[in-house]
Every structure is written in structure tokens, then in C-alpha cells.
Amino acid sequence: MTRALIAGCALMIAGGIGCTTSPERERVDFERMRVQQRYDLYGASRAFPNGAMMQHPPAGTVSRETAATAEAGAPADSLASIPMAVTPQLLARGRERFGIYCAVCHGPGGYGGSIVASNMGIPRPPSLRSAALRARPIGYVFYVATNGRGRMPAYAPQLSPADRWAVAAYIQQMQTHGATTDEERADSARALEIHKLDSTAAAAGRP
Amino acid sequence: MPALFPPWTNVVARASLIAAVVLVVGVPAALMAWVRAPNATRRYEPVAQPIAFDHRVHVVGEHIDCRYCHFSVERSSTAGIPPTSTCVPCHSQTLLGSSxxxxxxxxxxxxxxxxxxxxxxxxxxxxxxHAIHVNKGVGCESCHGRVDQMATVYQAAPLTMGWCLSCHRYPAAFVRPRAEVTAMGYAPRQPQRVIGARLVREYHVRRLTNCTTCHR
Structure with missing residues (x-):
């Protein structure tokens, strides 16, 4: 009886050690379900050379969303009008997205007077109200938002094609009037200040 | 014949009664209190990151919206960790050469x-x-705390099931307008019970307390 008990205990201990030292159970999970054998987004994976679970799609992949819009067909940068109905909803969406992704550099009013712009060196994020930009077709705004330009990165991952057109529509609408909110007036004032400082620096031959 | 139980056994009997109560009630109660304590939930523990990224500089200093970097929060289960290509365009001028x-x-x-x-x-x-919470008017701040004031981000909420349910039972006490979802230090313009009741109707917020809402 005693011998059987001792043997049983020894087996249990040996089993316990065996379990905890095997590579699959490196981390002892007493609650079992807390750590589950699955890949979560942004997790690590030993299956790929860069160690990430999430991988880029193969080169040349076109998403259905992109294929469904004009982007895949005619080059968007020459489009003179927005290829969807410009509704108050679209403009509101554009305004909201503009506030998140564009105002950071171009300022809440599009004057280029953001704090990021004032902390950056030259070339700074340009004003979106310039005559040069207004002279371009609206598709150019969409094109730049999609592919980036100069130091501006591409915003295709953050903004869907519909969102990019919404932003373009909002910018087009913004260009027709001056600053309306306090935020936009502050943007305009700061943009002027930055411009003045830059011209003085340029005149003095400083970078 | 001497007494079967000498007088000291009275003490043992009383002590064991108290011990039984402590064991049956006290130990489980203490354990239940422990798992909710900040030490066990790892609340307030700053997590060191590979880079000394300071949210204060970016949120307060540069007026960058949460969604600029955590861009998939409105359409994915995860908020989105910005790829390196999000950092580099701005930092190609500042800090890029620093250690x-x-x-x-x-x-x-x-x-x-x-x-x-x-x-x-x-x-x-x-x-x-994340998407369903943000789109129904749950602010970032409600779960993640004042990230705009954190030098090193820490877990601000206990993340216990009771904590989740406190909102799932009475969402009206917590929801805010969608436009204010990323606002830090949000204060409702009207009393929360007025605004909360209106938003719950407007956004069709339901009281989801089924197990399968979260456990599948």
C-alpha cells in the first residue's frame, strides 16, 4: 500500500516536471485558457523571417475596394471632379478625417500653421489654400493623399479611397472661404508667423 | 476515570470554530480581493518600450489625434500599432540621428x-x-486613462470582468458623442444622464451582458 503510494507520487512529480520542461509548455499556465494557442493580430510568429504574424500582401495585390473605384482605371490625378456625389455627409466625413490625418501638418484650417509645421524645418507642409494647388485638378489632392509627396507619406493605409475623396471634397470646399473657427484663425495666424520667420532667416542666409 | 475532554479542549473547540470561519469565508474573500488589487491586475505598472516614446509630447505638444497612429481603431478589433513608416516621415528631420x-x-x-x-x-x-466600442461612443480615455499625461504608458483600468460589466450594464453612464471619442479630459456639456440616455438611443447602444458577448 505505502509502496504504491510512493510510486504514484513519484510518477506524478516526474510527470509534472516533464510537462513544465517540454518546449510547448515553457510558460506554466495554471488557468489553461488564459494563453491560447492562436495567433492574434500584431503577434509574433516564428514562421516568417521578419518575426511578425501579420505579413504584407504579395507585390501587385489590388484590393477589391481599390479596384471598385476609379483609382484602378483612369489615373486619378487628372480627374477634374470628384467621382461621387458631394453630399453634406461626405463633407462631414471629409472634415473629420481631415482633422485626424491632415490637420496634424497642414493645420486645422489648411493654412499650414500647425504646431508640427512650426517644429519642422524647411520645406514645411504647404498651405492647402495656395493658388498653385487651386489651379490643379482635384484628383491631384486624391493622388497625393494616396501616394504621398516629398516628405508627406502615403495615406492609403489610413484612408480608404472613399475617405480620400471625402477629404478632397472637404479641401475643395474649404478653399472657397476663409477661416471660420477660432482654431482655423489661429492656424492662419501661425502660418503667417512661420512664413515671416522663414523669410527673415532666408534673407539673413540662415537655413 | 478522568474526563474524556480536559478543559483546554474548550479553547481548541472555539479556536477551530473561528479557524473554520476564517478558512471558509476569510481565505476566499482575501483571494477574491487580491485578484482585484492593482498588484495582481498589474494596474499602474509602467511598461518600458523599445523606444522611450512619450505620448505627452505627441498628444498635448503636437495636437496629434489618437487615430493618426492607431489608425485601425474604428474598423478593426485592434486599435493598430503604427508601422515604422508612421514615425519616419516626421522624424526624418528631428531625432532620427539620436540614440x-x-x-x-x-x-x-x-x-x-x-x-x-x-x-x-x-x-x-x-x-x-475596439471598433464597436469606439463607434458606439466609448472614449479611449474611458479604458486607457489619460494617456496624454503618461510618460510611460501603464494599464489604467483594472480590466476585471466586473469592471467591464459596470459599463455593459449601464452604458448610458459612460458613452460620449462620437466626435469626442479621442478627446482627453472630456467633460460632458450637459449632465451625463441626459446626454447618455440620448446617445444610447441615437447609437442603438444595447446592454450586452450575455456571456457570449465576450467569451466565445
Missing amino acids: TFAPVRRSMEANTPLQWKRVTSLPGFVYFN
């Missing part, structure tokens, strides 16, 4: 992602979806 920024440079050159440490972690049996 603080070395991990970003390495990540950019080797095309391997930065390995950020998870701060707010849920067990594998909880299926949380």
Missing part, C-alpha cells in the same frame, strides 16, 4: 517591425473589439 531613435532606424533598415510591449492585455478567452 533614442536607434531601434526605429534598425527597424527601418532591416524591414522588421518594432517589438512594442503590450500594455493592456486581456486573457485569450476574452474577445474584445
Whole structure:
């Protein structure tokens, strides 16, 4: 009886050690379900050379969303009008997205007077109200938002094609009037200040 | 014949009664209190990251919206960890040469992602979806705290099931307008019970307290 008990205990201990030292159970999970054998987004994976679970799609992949819009067909940068109905909803969406992704550099009013712009060196994020930009077709705004330009990165991952057109529509609408909110007036004032400082620096031959 | 139980056994009997109560009630109560304590939930524990990224500088100093970097929060279960290419365009001028920024440079050159440490972690049996919460008017701040004031981000909420249910039972006490979802230090313009009741109707917020809402 005693011998059987001792043997049983020894087996249990040996089993316990065996379990905890095997590579699959490196981390002892007493609650079992807390750590589950699955890949979560942004997790690590030993299956790929860069160690990430999430991988880029193969080169040349076109998403259905992109294929469904004009982007895949005619080059968007020459489009003179927005290829969807410009509704108050679209403009509101554009305004909201503009506030998140564009105002950071171009300022809440599009004057280029953001704090990021004032902390950056030259070339700074340009004003979106310039005559040069207004002279371009609206598709150019969409094109730049999609592919980036100069130091501006591409915003295709953050903004869907519909969102990019919404932003373009909002910018087009913004260009027709001056600053309306306090935020936009502050943007305009700061943009002027930055411009003045830059011209003085340029005149003095400083970078 | 001497007494079967000498007088000292009275003490033993009383002590064992108290011990039984402590064992049956006290120990479980203490354990239940412990698992909710900040030490056990890892609340307020700053998590060191591969880069000394300071949210204060970016949110308060540069007026950058949460969604600029955590861009998938409105359409995915995860908020989205910004790829290295989000950091580099701005920092191609500032900080890129500094030693603080070395991990970003390495990540950019080797095309391997930065390995950020998870701060707010849920067990594998909880299926949380950021998109539905944000789109129904739950602010970032409501769960993540004042990230705009954190030098190193820490878990601000206890993340216990009771804490989740406090909102799932009475969402009207917590929801805010969608436009204010990323606002830090949000204060409702009207009393919360007025605004909450209106938003719950408007956004069709339901009281989801079924187990299968989160556990699948």
C-alpha cells in the first residue's frame, strides 16, 4: 500500500516536471485558457523571417475596394471632379478625417500653421489654400493623399479611397472661404508667423 | 476515570470554530480581493518600450489625434500599432540621428517591425473589439486613462470582468458623442444622464451582458 503510494507520487512529480520542461509548455499556465494557442493580430510568429504574424500582401495585390473605384482605371490625378456625389455627409466625413490625418501638418484650417509645421524645418507642409494647388485638378489632392509627396507619406493605409475623396471634397470646399473657427484663425495666424520667420532667416542666409 | 475532554479542549473547540470561519469565508474573500488589487491586475505598472516614446509630447505638444497612429481603431478589433513608416516621415528631420531613435532606424533598415510591449492585455478567452466600442461612443480615455499625461504608458483600468460589466450594464453612464471619442479630459456639456440616455438611443447602444458577448 505505502509502496504504491510512493510510486504514484513519484510518477506524478516526474510527470509534472516533464510537462513544465517540454518546449510547448515553457510558460506554466495554471488557468489553461488564459494563453491560447492562436495567433492574434500584431503577434509574433516564428514562421516568417521578419518575426511578425501579420505579413504584407504579395507585390501587385489590388484590393477589391481599390479596384471598385476609379483609382484602378483612369489615373486619378487628372480627374477634374470628384467621382461621387458631394453630399453634406461626405463633407462631414471629409472634415473629420481631415482633422485626424491632415490637420496634424497642414493645420486645422489648411493654412499650414500647425504646431508640427512650426517644429519642422524647411520645406514645411504647404498651405492647402495656395493658388498653385487651386489651379490643379482635384484628383491631384486624391493622388497625393494616396501616394504621398516629398516628405508627406502615403495615406492609403489610413484612408480608404472613399475617405480620400471625402477629404478632397472637404479641401475643395474649404478653399472657397476663409477661416471660420477660432482654431482655423489661429492656424492662419501661425502660418503667417512661420512664413515671416522663414523669410527673415532666408534673407539673413540662415537655413 | 478522568474526563474524556480536559478543559483546554474548550479553547481548541472555539479556536477551530473561528479557524473554520476564517478558512471558509476569510481565505476566499482575501483571494477574491487580491485578484482585484492593482498588484495582481498589474494596474499602474509602467511598461518600458523599445523606444522611450512619450505620448505627452505627441498628444498635448503636437495636437496629434489618437487615430493618426492607431489608425485601425474604428474598423478593426485592434486599435493598430503604427508601422515604422508612421514615425519616419516626421522624424526624418528631428531625432532620427539620436540614440533614442536607434531601434526605429534598425527597424527601418532591416524591414522588421518594432517589438512594442503590450500594455493592456486581456486573457485569450476574452474577445474584445475596439471598433464597436469606439463607434458606439466609448472614449479611449474611458479604458486607457489619460494617456496624454503618461510618460510611460501603464494599464489604467483594472480590466476585471466586473469592471467591464459596470459599463455593459449601464452604458448610458459612460458613452460620449462620437466626435469626442479621442478627446482627453472630456467633460460632458450637459449632465451625463441626459446626454447618455440620448446617445444610447441615437447609437442603438444595447446592454450586452450575455456571456457570449465576450467569451466565445
